[in-house]
Amino acid sequence: MCVGIPAKVVSVAHGTAIVDASGARREVSAELLAALDPGDYVMVHAGLAIAKITSDDEAESAALLADTASDGGQR
Amino acid sequence: MSAAAQARRARDAAREIVTSYRGPRLRIMEVCGTHTHEIFRLGLRALLPPGIELISGPGCPVCVTPVSFIDEACYLARECGVTLCTFGDLLRVPGTAGSLADARSQGARVEIVYTPLDAVAYAAAHPAEEVVFLSVGFETTTPASALAIKKAAAQTLTNFSLLAANKTMDAAYLAMRDSCDAYLYPGHVCAITGARVPRALTSRGISGVVAGFTASELLTALAVILRRSSAAPFFVNCYPRVVTEEGSPAARQLLETYFTPVDAEWRGLGVLPQSGLVPAPAYAEFDARRRYTIPPQEGRTNPACRCGDILRGACTPADCPLYGKTCTPEHPVGACMVSREGTCAAWYQYRGTSAASSGKEDLHG
Numbered sequence: 001m002c003v004g005i006p007a008k009v010v011s012v013a014h015g016t017a018i019v020d021a022s023g024a025r026r027e028v029s030a031e032l033l034a035a036l037d038p039g040d041y042v043m044v045h046a047g048l049a050i051a052k053i054t055s056d057d058e059a060e061s062a063a064l065l066a067d068t069a070s071d072g073g074q075r
Numbered sequence: 076m077s078a079a080a081q082a083r084r085a086r087d088a089a090r091e092i093v094t095s096y097r098g099p100r101l102r103i104m105e106v107c108g109t110h111t112h113e114i115f116r117l118g119l120r121a122l123l124p125p126g127i128e129l130i131s132g133p134g135c136p137v138c139v140t141p142v143s144f145i146d147e148a149c150y151l152a153r154e155c156g157v158t159l160c161t162f163g164d165l166l167r168v169p170g171t172a173g174s175l176a177d178a179r180s181q182g183a184r185v186e187i188v189y190t191p192l193d194a195v196a197y198a199a200a201h202p203a204e205e206v207v208f209l210s211v212g213f214e215t216t217t218p219a220s221a222l223a224i225k226k227a228a229a230q231t232l233t234n235f236s237l238l239a240a241n242k243t244m245d246a247a248y249l250a251m252r253d254s255c256d257a258y259l260y261p262g263h264v265c266a267i268t269g270a271r272v273p274r275a276l277t278s279r280g281i282s283g284v285v286a287g288f289t290a291s292e293l294l295t296a297l298a299v300i301l302r303r304s305s306a307a308p309f310f311v312n313c314y315p316r317v318v319t320e321e322g323s324p325a326a327r328q329l330l331e332t333y334f335t336p337v338d339a340e341w342r343g344l345g346v347l348p349q350s351g352l353v354p355a356p357a358y359a360e361f362d363a364r365r366r367y368t369i370p371p372q373e374g375r376t377n378p379a380c381r382c383g384d385i386l387r388g389a390c391t392p393a394d395c396p397l398y399g400k401t402c403t404p405e406h407p408v409g410a411c412m413v414s415r416e417g418t419c420a421a422w423y424q425y426r427g428t429s430a431a432s433s434g435k436e437d438l439h440g
Contacts, residue, residue, distance in 0.1 A: 001162035002136050002216060002416060003109055004263045004288070029192060029222055032325045043263060043317055046162075046212070046219040047190025050323060051266040055316040057287055058082030061295040064313055065085050068302050 001046065006053060009040045017042070017049060086291050092298035093122055100126045101304055103297070104254060104388055106247060107261030108135035108416020109288055115425040117290045119297070127301075130255055130388035131421075133247050136212045137164045137414040138386060139341045143374030144240045145170035147364075148209055151238065152183035155367050158201070160194035161209040163187045164414040167407055171375040191223035191237075198227065198235035207363045210237040214267040217241040217352055218326040221333035224354060224361045238363040239353045242339055245272060246350035248281060250341075254388045257300050258283030259293075262314045269322025270312040277308040287314040333358055342410060343383030382409035385418050392419040399423065 007019035041053040198206035286296035339351025381395040402408035411417035
């Protein structure tokens with residue numbers, strides 16, 4: 001139950017969104033996220049989109065390790 | 076260099092930092108069931124050098140829910156005739172007199188839902204039934220329960236309520252602080268609370284990093300801990316693509332409006348002050364404990380079960396006399412064997428029953 005599922009927003013209307021998670025489509029609540037657009041990626045928990053996903057994991061890791069090497073990673 | 080090549084280089088660098096670590100002994104605790112599962116699935120433990128111990132803490136909401144909650148739910152289904160709506164993970168958690176699955180096989184109405192919002196829809200579609208949603212979960216899941224109350228109130232439903240055992244993680248971070256040297260903080264809990272909550276713990280001497288869930292993210296998070304561990308209390312947000320400093324004010328507003336904090340029992344940890352959430356007084360009609368008279372439940376566990384010790388990181392599943400013998404995913408005795416995110420279930424799925432007593436030697440072999 002406590003598993004976050006990344007999904008791509010297909011459409012948004014009236015506080016709900018249709019999302020696509022690896023081919024599976026489902027309606028989820030979009031009440032927590034303002035300004036959600038089709039094409040955005042979100043993290044879905046128990047039928048609720050809880051956060052936008054802003055980049056991919058490998059770009060994130062590269063930036064973190066560069067920071068850690070240069071300034072000890074205080075961010 | 077292309078972005079893909081840069082990413083590969085970063086992942087290799089993180090792996091090198093982890094595998095070549097020869098510093099002081101470090102105990103790192105993950106407090107998220109999905110971290111536990113992914114660390115096993117990805118085989119990350121096999122990369123760890125001697126001296127790095129990964130401890131699976133109280134990060135699975137099903138696992139930390141006490142037996143008395145299952146007993147309350149069974150009482151509602153058997154004695155009050157309500158329809159229970161529940162996440163599937165709770166179905167087979169043993170109660171004192173059987174599980175919800177047992178109750179269902181004896182005629183109780185138990186429906187499995189993916190989200191609390193489905194329970195509201197079920198109640199709206201079945202006005203002749205009294206519907207109780209079994210509300211468990213941490214900061215990630217509780218906003219959906221708050222939305223369920225909001226929608227039920229908006230629809231003026233009179234046949235819907237929650238039996239709540241929701242919990243907040245910050246009390247657990249403090250309760251477990253002496254069990255580890257650094258936390259892998261749960262990425263999605265922090266997406267709600269914001270990185271500011273674990274960051275503030277550095278002032279109390281508690282270190283850790285927020286971690287994501289992919290191989291690259293988990294390796295990077297471990298590498299950052301190892302790089303930073305010689306410094307005094309540290310915090311790094313290693314999951315910034317999802318976790319912001321402020322988290323989700325909208326989710327926290329939902330929690331403050333529809334829930335109120337109470338002292339709560341955690342399996343293995345006892346009662347942690349103000350670590351639980353129940354429906355707020357203004358929404359008391361949606362609180363199953365106010366709506367029905369539920370007598371105090373005994374909450375008796377199998378005395379040989381060591382789920383409590385496992386949730387505190389005091390022992391591993393292999394140290395439990397029931398693990399892999401009378402307690403298996405097909406016939407779980409303790410909660411940690413039930414949920415896919417439970418420590419015992421992850422051990423069983425990825426290590427089988429061949430592990431030696433503590434299992435530490437083959438973690439590093």
